[in-house]
Amino acid sequence: xxxxxxxxxxxxxxxxxxxxxxxxxxxxxxxxxxxxxxxxxxxxxxxxxxxxxxxxxxxxxxxxxxxxxxxxxxxxxxxxxxxxxxxxxxxxxxxxxxxxxxxxxxxxxxxxxxxxxxxxxxxxxxxxxxxxxxxxxxxxxxxxxxxxxxxxxxxxxxxxxxxxxxxxxxxxxxxxxxxxxxxxxxxxxxxxxxxxxxxxxxxxxxxxx
Amino acid sequence: xxxxxxxxxxxxxxxxxxxxxxxxxxxxxxxxxxxxxxxxxxxxxxxxxxxxxxxxxxxxxxxxxxxxxxxxxxxxxxxxxxxxxxxxxxxxxxxxxxxxxxxxxxxxxxxxxxxxxxxxxxxxxxxxxxxxxxxxxxxxxxxxxxxxxxxxxxxxxxxxxxxxxxxxxxxxxxxxxxxxxxxxxxxxxxxxxxxxxxxxxxxxxxxxxxxxxxxxxxxxxxxxxxxxxxxxxxxxxxxxxxxxxxxxx
Amino acid sequence: xxxxxxxxxxxxxxxxxxxxxxxxxxxxxxxxxxxxxxxxxxxxxxxxxxxxxxxxxxxxxxxxxxxxxxxxxxxxxxxxxxxxxxxxxxxxxxxxxxxxxxxxxxxxxxxxxxxxxxxxxxxxxxxxxxxxxxxxxxxxxxxxxxxxxxxxxxxxx
Numbered sequence: 140x141x142x143x144x145x146x147x148x149x150x151x152x153x154x155x156x157x158x159x160x161x162x163x164x165x166x167x168x169x170x171x172x173x174x175x176x177x178x179x180x181x182x183x184x185x186x187x188x189x190x191x192x193x194x195x196x197x198x199x200x201x202x203x204x205x206x207x208x209x210x211x212x213x214x215x216x217x218x219x220x221x222x223x224x225x226x227x228x229x230x231x232x233x234x235x236x237x238x239x240x241x242x243x244x245x246x247x248x249x250x251x252x253x254x255x256x257x258x259x260x261x262x263x264x265x266x267x268x269x270x271x272x273x274x275x276x277x278x279x280x281x282x283x284x285x286x287x288x289x290x291x292x293x294x295x296x297x298x299x300x301x302x303x304x305x306x307x308x309x310x311x312x313x314x315x316x317x318x319x320x321x322x323x324x325x326x327x328x329x330x331x332x333x334x335x336x337x338x339x340x341x342x343x344x345x346x347x348x
Numbered sequence: 349x350x351x352x353x354x355x356x357x358x359x360x361x362x363x364x365x366x367x368x369x370x371x372x373x374x375x376x377x378x379x380x381x382x383x384x385x386x387x388x389x390x391x392x393x394x395x396x397x398x399x400x401x402x403x404x405x406x407x408x409x410x411x412x413x414x415x416x417x418x419x420x421x422x423x424x425x426x427x428x429x430x431x432x433x434x435x436x437x438x439x440x441x442x443x444x445x446x447x448x449x450x451x452x453x454x455x456x457x458x459x460x461x462x463x464x465x466x467x468x469x470x471x472x473x474x475x476x477x478x479x480x481x482x483x484x485x486x487x488x489x490x491x492x493x494x495x496x497x498x499x500x501x502x503x504x505x506x507x508x509x510x511x512x513x514x515x516x517x518x519x520x521x522x523x524x525x526x527x528x529x530x531x532x533x534x535x536x537x538x539x540x541x542x543x544x545x546x547x548x549x550x551x552x553x554x555x556x557x558x559x560x561x562x563x564x565x566x567x568x569x570x571x572x573x574x575x576x577x578x579x580x581x582x583x584x585x586x587x588x589x590x591x592x593x594x595x596x597x
Numbered sequence: 598x599x600x601x602x603x604x605x606x607x608x609x610x611x612x613x614x615x616x617x618x619x620x621x622x623x624x625x626x627x628x629x630x631x632x633x634x635x636x637x638x639x640x641x642x643x644x645x646x647x648x649x650x651x652x653x654x655x656x657x658x659x660x661x662x663x664x665x666x667x668x669x670x671x672x673x674x675x676x677x678x679x680x681x682x683x684x685x686x687x688x689x690x691x692x693x694x695x696x697x698x699x700x701x702x703x704x705x706x707x708x709x710x711x712x713x714x715x716x717x718x719x720x721x722x723x724x725x726x727x728x729x730x731x732x733x734x735x736x737x738x739x740x741x742x743x744x745x746x747x748x749x750x751x752x753x754x
Contacts, residue, residue, distance in 0.1 A: 160406070163402055201417075309690040343610060528724060
């Protein structure tokens with residue numbers, strides 16, 4: 140797949156069009172958010188995961204707009220062009236759809252966090268894949284509470300699942316994403332599993348009475 | 349208003365206020381309930397990575413704005429009014445201040461010892477500020493640069509004889525307010541209360557009991573200009589006098 | 598040139614923002630309500646008016662028709678009547694921007710896109726006090742957005 144092209148687009152946008160801040164400000168701010176949630180939900184980590192996902196969803200919806208504005212939707216008439224570039228390489232429509240998700244995931248995370256996750260472990264129907272995060276700035280400086288539960292129950296970076304879900308929903312793709320491993324839990328990788336649920340049709344205005 | 353136990357908002361020490369006994373139904377595991385955390389075999393843990401690794405790393409400003417935005421929205425749902433909201437934002441900034449202080453000291457020593465080799469720490473202990481002015485300069489300069497990539501715009505001492513304990517740090521265009529359009533009915537709100545909390549954390553961490561609040565002071569040129577009012581406690585002022593007399597800088 | 602009005606529709610087909618600068622020629626105000634009150638600058642009219650629904654229906658059908666005839670990548674850009682010109686811009690997130698101007702106006706597509714990129718994204722999407730979705734227009738009508746839109750329309754266009 141044209142992952143080279145994708146990462147080049149991401150790199151290009153990142154370098155030229157994205158206003159930057161110190162990454163540590165983001166890392167530490169995220170840390171206080173998670174800590175606050177753990178406190179508010181009385182260390183009910185399932186609820187914390189859910190709330191983080193919800194926050195991510197809201198962020199994703201906003202992020203994609205920013206991304207589209209930055210990536211010069213102007214010159215390309217619309218986002219389908221990205222997929223078109225891939226289509227020209229001559230892939231069938233199923234892989235094309237998959238490629239579009241991958242594009243947005245990779246470029247999106249590049250712009251959100253300045254990391255490019257690796258795409259791997261596709262299912263044969265191209266409806267599921269994994270994103271492996273070699274780097275995860277959100278988890279810098281982090282150690283989970285040693286309470287015997289957090290490492291089994293808390294997905295510290297769960298906000299990222301929501302970010303992806305929100306972003307893709309805005310471009311008419313409903314997906315489901317969840318972490319399957321996390322370095323913070325003692326795993327060797329940080330891996331997110333992403334599945335395509337359906338493509339979203341245009342909504343119609345409510346019928347006139 | 350009694351301040352909540354502030355350390356409770358810090359994740360890494362949260363086991364400190366949660367005694368280990370608090371687990372009646374432990375999940376059945378064959379492994380012995382081993383103390384300590386599991387670590388990845390490739391040793392990607394905070395202990396194995398250099399603290400300065402992320403020093404010059406960058407993230408997107410929009411990401412920060414979105415994250416901060418979610419924090420404000422989340423806080424908004426759990427509060428009753430503007431003051432309450434600001435208080436909560438302040439409380440979320442506080443632990444950040446404590447941490448940033450450590451980071452600042454750690455870095456100020458390692459850079460002063462040698463310009464390039466970041467790994468060697470000098471033998472001289474970090475310079476913890478003892479006097480108010482040194483502390484405020486630390487906030488105005490290094491802290492602001494670490495957080496926002498530039499120094500704050502002004503540092504002033506209250507001119508009123510009644511309030512010698514009041515200092516003002518001004519930011520003409522606070523990063524946290526970049527995208528915030530406060531509705532008229534909430535015109536008092538300043539989300540930079542979060543930054544006020546950070547300042548409070550830094551001061552407290554240095555042993556200066558302080559209350560810090562963020563206030564809108566717009567000018568034509570700087571519509572989101574914000575003044576952080578730093579009010580030191582009586583004990584701090586007393587100590588300041590003693591230090592003054594004994595000539596401590 | 599004269600800008601008559603401006604609309605934003607979200608992906609749920611709801612009109613989330615509407616602004617009118619000058620009364621258009623009455624013949625196109627549909628069920629002419631011929632408002633007695635001066636439709637002054639800076640006035641935000643919302644929802645009670647149903648011409649936004651008409652506008653939506655029109656652009657939605659046109660956009661679909663254009664795609665059907667010209668292929669998925671064809672774009673509906675504008676149409677002209679003897680009285681006014683309607684300009685259209687749609688983002689990949691299905692947010693639709695519509696502007697009505699007089700006939701002398703050049704293409705407003707770039708202008709609409711600028712409004713999306715520089716005003717909508719900056720002041721609505723990135724505003725943490727504004728919700729992510731805007732049922733009933735909540736959050737779009739904030740001061741920064743409205744003022745900048747006003748400025749943009751008056752000074753830039």
